[in-house]
Amino acid sequence: MKTLQGRIWTFGDNIDTDAIIPARYLNTSDPASLAAHCMEDADPDFMKKMKPGDILVAGENFGCGSSREHAPIALKAAGIACVVAKSFARIFYRNAFNMGLPIFESGELHDRVTDGDEIEVDADAGRIRTVRGGGVLAIEPIPPFMQQLLTDGGLMGHLARKAAGRAERSPA
Amino acid sequence: MGMTLTEKILCRHTHLDRVHPGELISARVDLALANDITAPIAIAEFRRAGGTQVFDRNKIALVCDHFTPNKDIDSAGQCRTVRAFAREQAIVHFYEGGNCGVEHALLPEQGVVLPGEVVIGADSHTCTYGALGAFATGVGSTDLAAAMLTGEAWFKVPESMKFVLTGALKPWVSGKDLILHIIGRIGVDGARYRAMEFSGETLGALTMADRLTMANMAIEAGAKNGIFPVDDTTRAYVAARSDRRYVADTSDPDAAYRDVLEIDCSAIEPQVAFPHLPSNVRGIGEVGDVRIDQAVIGSCTNGRIEDLRVGARVLRGRKAARDVRLLVLPATPSVYRAALEEGLIAVFLDAGAVIGPPTCGPCLGGHMGILAAGERAVATTNRNFVGRMGHRESEVYLANPAVAAASAVLGRLAGPDDLP
Numbered sequence: 001m002k003t004l005q006g007r008i009w010t011f012g013d014n015i016d017t018d019a020i021i022p023a024r025y026l027n028t029s030d031p032a033s034l035a036a037h038c039m040e041d042a043d044p045d046f047m048k049k050m051k052p053g054d055i056l057v058a059g060e061n062f063g064c065g066s067s068r069e070h071a072p073i074a075l076k077a078a079g080i081a082c083v084v085a086k087s088f089a090r091i092f093y094r095n096a097f098n099m100g101l102p103i104f105e106s107g108e109l110h111d112r113v114t115d116g117d118e119i120e121v122d123a124d125a126g127r128i129r130t131v132r133g134g135g136v137l138a139i140e141p142i143p144p145f146m147q148q149l150l151t152d153g154g155l156m157g158h159l160a161r162k163a164a165g166r167a168e169r170s171p172a
Numbered sequence: 173m174g175m176t177l178t179e180k181i182l183c184r185h186t187h188l189d190r191v192h193p194g195e196l197i198s199a200r201v202d203l204a205l206a207n208d209i210t211a212p213i214a215i216a217e218f219r220r221a222g223g224t225q226v227f228d229r230n231k232i233a234l235v236c237d238h239f240t241p242n243k244d245i246d247s248a249g250q251c252r253t254v255r256a257f258a259r260e261q262a263i264v265h266f267y268e269g270g271n272c273g274v275e276h277a278l279l280p281e282q283g284v285v286l287p288g289e290v291v292i293g294a295d296s297h298t299c300t301y302g303a304l305g306a307f308a309t310g311v312g313s314t315d316l317a318a319a320m321l322t323g324e325a326w327f328k329v330p331e332s333m334k335f336v337l338t339g340a341l342k343p344w345v346s347g348k349d350l351i352l353h354i355i356g357r358i359g360v361d362g363a364r365y366r367a368m369e370f371s372g373e374t375l376g377a378l379t380m381a382d383r384l385t386m387a388n389m390a391i392e393a394g395a396k397n398g399i400f401p402v403d404d405t406t407r408a409y410v411a412a413r414s415d416r417r418y419v420a421d422t423s424d425p426d427a428a429y430r431d432v433l434e435i436d437c438s439a440i441e442p443q444v445a446f447p448h449l450p451s452n453v454r455g456i457g458e459v460g461d462v463r464i465d466q467a468v469i470g471s472c473t474n475g476r477i478e479d480l481r482v483g484a485r486v487l488r489g490r491k492a493a494r495d496v497r498l499l500v501l502p503a504t505p506s507v508y509r510a511a512l513e514e515g516l517i518a519v520f521l522d523a524g525a526v527i528g529p530p531t532c533g534p535c536l537g538g539h540m541g542i543l544a545a546g547e548r549a550v551a552t553t554n555r556n557f558v559g560r561m562g563h564r565e566s567e568v569y570l571a572n573p574a575v576a577a578a579s580a581v582l583g584r585l586a587g588p589d590d591l592p
Contacts, residue, residue, distance in 0.1 A: 029216070156217055156220065156221045
């Protein structure tokens with residue numbers, strides 16, 4: 001996976017999927033329409049401030065609440081390069097891998113950075129470099145099955161590869 | 173070392189002899205469900221993967237309950253997509269219009285989910301069915317699409333937490349209060365990735381409605397699933413609804429638990445979760461003077477007939493305060509009919525309530541009860557996140573139906589014992 005470098009936006013703990021994409025906009029699954037309201041109830045000006053390639057850095061339990069896949073879809077369509085959080089709620093975690101939004105866990109990053117800082121995420125090396133200050137932090141390794149999902153382009157791609165007998169790893 | 177209830181159910185749906193927490197497995201699903209918001213994405217993914225036929229038309233449920241009756245043109249389009257797919261695939265459990273209710277109230281009521289089954293749903297409150305002793309968990313639309321294709325889903329076997337409930341319930345205390353208390357104690361990520369297994373002597377006193385409410389909100393503690401053992405209450409509930417065979421698993425005496433928490437239910441008073449997290453709970457005695465603009469009784473959490481009976485008991489002969497909009501939404505057509513036949517609808521109308529159709533509507537800020545900036549609602553629903561029921565500067569207070577009804581009468585957060 002290529003190294004992701006971008007400007008960051010920080011959010012706190014328990015950012016729920018209603019904050020990421022409020023339910024009132026779920027009368028469509030069109031990615032661009034969803035992206036227009038990304039993070040609206042956490043920060044109404046977010047879409048005016050962010051630029052494609054930016055990175056979200058959050059605290060514990062990012063993506064809690066509803067199972068709506070519209071949440072990772074909105075983030076991805078808005079151009080968010082990846083999300084780095086202390087931890088993720090489980091359905092959001094699944095959804096992100098299933099539909100190909102890169103996410104990483106770091107217990108430390110959130111406490112060390114502020115809005116506008118730049119970071120570099122090197123998934124293959126398992127580390128994050130903060131451009132200001134030059135600190136290097138480890139990211140939690142991605143489990144092999146989840147890596148395979150990313151490699152195969154998400155769950156449906158993985159199933160297609162498996163059906164074709166080419167999957168190298170699959171659960172059970 | 174034995175297996176927990178959750179591990180046993182999952183294991184029985186694989187080719188394995190046993191499973192361990194943390195292990196990645198692929199399990200057969202007995203039911204895969206989606207609603208009018210999540211199904212369209214799943215259907216698109218299904219087609220994009222070249223899917224032409226679902227794995228089993230008897231094992232998929234499509235419930236148009238969120239933005240229905242269609243709230244706008246786009247919502248109507250989403251329902252049209254779901255309907256066309258359901259017809260094309262001859263989906264047996266397709267619900268819309270007059271046979272439709274809030275999915276997690278409807279499917280157990282109709283006998284579609286049974287003990288021992290593995291259920292996934294593209295809706296986070298799919299965990300509700302754990303009340304029946306099923307393994308049930310919420311997933312996203314892509315997972316659902318994969319299950320519609322293959323009949324299987326991948327899972328990381330969760331560690332289990334055991335909640336041992338003891339003591340008798342105080343008056344007006346229900347399953348809603350127990351689960352709010354537990355979430356308040358462990359936090360909104362206190363059971364993250366884990367199974368919440370309920371046990372203890374108090375279970376015998378909990379109705380199926382109480383259990384459905386509790387399992388429903390397991391997700392609000394971050395859990396993968398909530399689960400109850402099968403007992404006579406479960407068996408009687410299921411026998412009245414289905415003649416399909418089922419397996420009632422039990423946890424082994426030497427099963428391993430990540431945590432065991434004792435809950436003294438006799439010490440719990442009606443609970444209210446303040447904005448903006450379900451874990452932000454206070455006893456009804458500590459709520460202070462909080463004025464409300466709206467009270468909502470309904471949803472997959474508390475829209476069953478038992479909930480409406482409690483609400484009506486409090487409201488009989490009383491009126492909602494002039495400045496409070498009281499909304500009652502029976503969760504299914506059968507609940508609506510029973511409420512009508514039992515005279516509850518008349519009680520609600522006399523109290524000044526608006527009776528809504530079975531829909532998720534206001535719970536997720538969809539329609540039929542949206543809050544303006546600065547407004548507050550007490551609701552029997554499950555989430556009080558920022559903007560959940562409307563404007564991002566509105567507030568939702570979660571409570572049981574008795575508290576919602578009493579609050580409607582007094583115009584402020586209150587319990588039934590506060591009524592004159």
